[in-house]
Amino acid sequence: MSKSGRPREFKDTAVIDAAVEVFWTNGYEACSTDDLCKQTGLGRGSLYNAFGSKHELYEQALRRYHEVGIQAQIELLEQEGPVKNCLRSLLEWEIPKGAEADSRGCLLINAAGERAKSDPVVEKIFKQHVGLLEQAIWNAIRRGQETGEISKEKTTEELAGMFLSSYYGLRVIFPATMDYALAERMIDGILNSIF
Template sequence: MGRPRKFDEDEVVEAACRVFWRGGYDGTSTDDLCRATGLTRSSLYNSFTSKEELFVRALRRYAEERAERQTAVLEDQGRSGLERIRALLAMIVEDEMGGREQGRGSGCFTVNTQTSSARRNPAVAEVLDADLRKRLGVLEGAIRAGQADGSIAADRAPAELAWYVNSLVGGARVAGQAGVGREVLEGVMATGVRALEP
């Protein structure tokens, strides 16, 4: 009979998420993970098999938590479709500025991973692709709601507009990491919102 685990697996995944978010897969060592989680190498690998498995778990956790926050905004029935998009873009600006002010400045874990070598791993690609499909679906739903209530131009394909907003978010994340200030990011988001108006 094996000894019971003496740690909370969710807490370990959360700690690993923060480390991978800052350093990416390639920039995070096993020693980094051991320091962040408080586990020995043997405990880490007995529990998670490999660094790769822990990375996938951390990425999935991040994607699910972020999706939950964004979905709550984009499915808010108390707002017009355009107001939902505007609220999402304001959240992105706050995330970027808040992270920088708190000394994190790590951007978006999924955006960072999309542009890294880790993307070539099939398990990582599966998490990223599922996250993208879900995000585009929720964005498209908010856009359709906006077209129905008249706040978003009805002469454009909702799927294309969903990709547009998604690209705007990704670009803002990268710009935020490049040091672009609040005023510029807010201006970019405002321009993006105006492009959706009837």
């Protein structure tokens, strides 16, 4: 317990969430310790005492982003009702509108593009995220094939792989363009290729 009587993990979670925002906005290389201190409210000494290094905080930020994001995506895919609606919900989840619109894209995709080839931690977290998401997509498509909503003409693996690659394409293209009409055409095209 901390001196305030609150479990330390609560404080750490708030600090990690603040760090997520800094790394998400700036990327790893352009993120300074001063940026992290300002956003988290911790002094330089406290930050390093709590997390050891900028890279260790980055790892925890990526893990936190992964855990929250994968849970949200899996919940969308496991909703009751037609599988088409579940898959559409997942695709539309990436296209926030209004005040929630964000051109930063996905922190994990950004991290993989920036550091996966040189940073085994980033590579591991990204692969774990993609693997869990692919399995959840596979499960949803299999469910649709078993109910007759999706044809069995193509294998579950083929459809899941195609959906996953299209979904990640959308997750790269939309933040870069913020083109809602293009995103809607992409979503319709992805779903029409399966149903």
